[in-house]
Amino acid sequence: MPEGHTLHRLARDLTDAFAARGVRVSSPQGRFADEAALLDASTVESAEAWGKHLFVTFTGERVVHVHLGLYGSFAITAGVESVPAPVGQVRLRLVAADDERATYADLRGPTACTLMTPAEQGAIVDRLGPDPLRPDADPERMVERVRRSRAPIGTLLMDQSVLAGVGNVYRAEVLFRHRVHPLRPGTAVRRRTLEAMWDDLVGLMEEGVRTGRIDTVRPEHTPEAMGRPPRQDDHGGEVYVYRRTGQPCFVCERPVRTDVLATRNVFWCARCQPAYRPRAVQ
Template sequence: MPEGHTLFRLARDLTGAFAGHRVRVSSPQGRFAADAALVDGSLLLGAESAGKHLFVELEHERLIHVHLGLIGHFDVTTGAESVPEPVGQVRLRLVAATPSGAAYADLRGATRCDLVGPARRDEVLAQLGPDPLRADAEPDRAWQRVRRSPRPLGDLLLDQAVVAGVGNVYRAEVLFRQRLHPLRPGNTLRVGQWRAIWDDLVPLMQEGVRLGRIDTVRPEHTPEAMGREAREDDHGGEVYVYRRTGQPCLVCGRPVRTEVLAGRNLFWCARCQPRFRSRAVQ
């Protein structure tokens, strides 16, 4: 599933391509046809993301709410000489004429594409935890939930009501970087450890926006620094533990481990991320 940096980057690209222009809105596939007709020809004001949700804002307080789900993608093209016929199951198409040429964007495979108003956007935002990529994020809101919960950290970090935008890759990598076991209960964490997680997520996800991929290894663990082969994976980027089951940890050499938690694979290093042992008197 696309993580928060993908949606933030997409919102930026949509804003850059269409903001200030009137857009032709259509649904070649047909599933969004009735709503598309209502906003066809509208002025597009911009787009924003919140966690894994995307809102495309049009005039007259109308918004297109998109959630990409597991396989969705929203492809944005600018500076085209012409707009080609849609290919595949295009649920939503945006088209605009700009000074630099035609701009168009095609949405495929999304689990959600709805025309909503500001009240629905506010409702969605209220259900989400703080997003490390948003300037208005309040990390203490997430901490208040983490500190009271006996659920494992690996579970809490994927809960969008706790932290918005973090997916399986950022979860695995930030816990490794902070030397925290993914099965450690949230209510055993100290506030300083939570702040370290948050303060690591912010620049990691910002770098994901900049590069368009997830890179989490520190300079001393890059392929160039270690004299190793670059990672080959369809997710791209250099990582410590994500999808590296059985491979040697880049820090200590012990094989990376995996386990299923709430239907998703955890990845960690047993030496670098030792299991939490309570010091409380039994």
């Protein structure tokens, strides 16, 4: 499932491509046909992301809410002489045409694609935790939620009502970078550690928006610095533990471990992220 930086990058690109432009809106697949007809020939105002949710706002206080889920994609193609016929199951197509060139975007396979009001958008946002990529985010909300919970920190970081936009890659990597075991209870994570993790996520995810990939290794652990081959993985980017089960840790060389936590694989280094051992009751 795309992580939050992907949605923010997509929102930026949709805004650049379509904001303040009249668009033709259609649903070649047919599952969004009635809603598309209501939006056709209107103007896109903006697109924004909150966590893993995308909101495209049209004139008349109408909002298209998209959640890509596991298999969704929203591909933008700019500067074409003519718009080709849709290929595959296109749920939503946006087309903006100038005198000689056109831009179009095709949405395929989303978990959600619905037309809603700003109030309904607000109801979705109210259920989400703070998003490290939003300037209006309040990290204290995340810190307080974690500090009140005995659930594992590895579970809490993936809970979108606690922290919006973080997925399995950022979860594994930020825990490694701060030497926190994924099974450590939220109540046992120090406030300053959580604050440092938040700041780290802001920087890492902003870089993800800029580059379109997830890179989490520090300069001394890059392939160039270590003389190792670049990582080969479909998610892209250089990482410490994510999907590196059995491979040596870049810091201590102990094999990276993995287990299942709340139905998702979790990755960690047993030496760099020591297991939590509560103090004995006196």
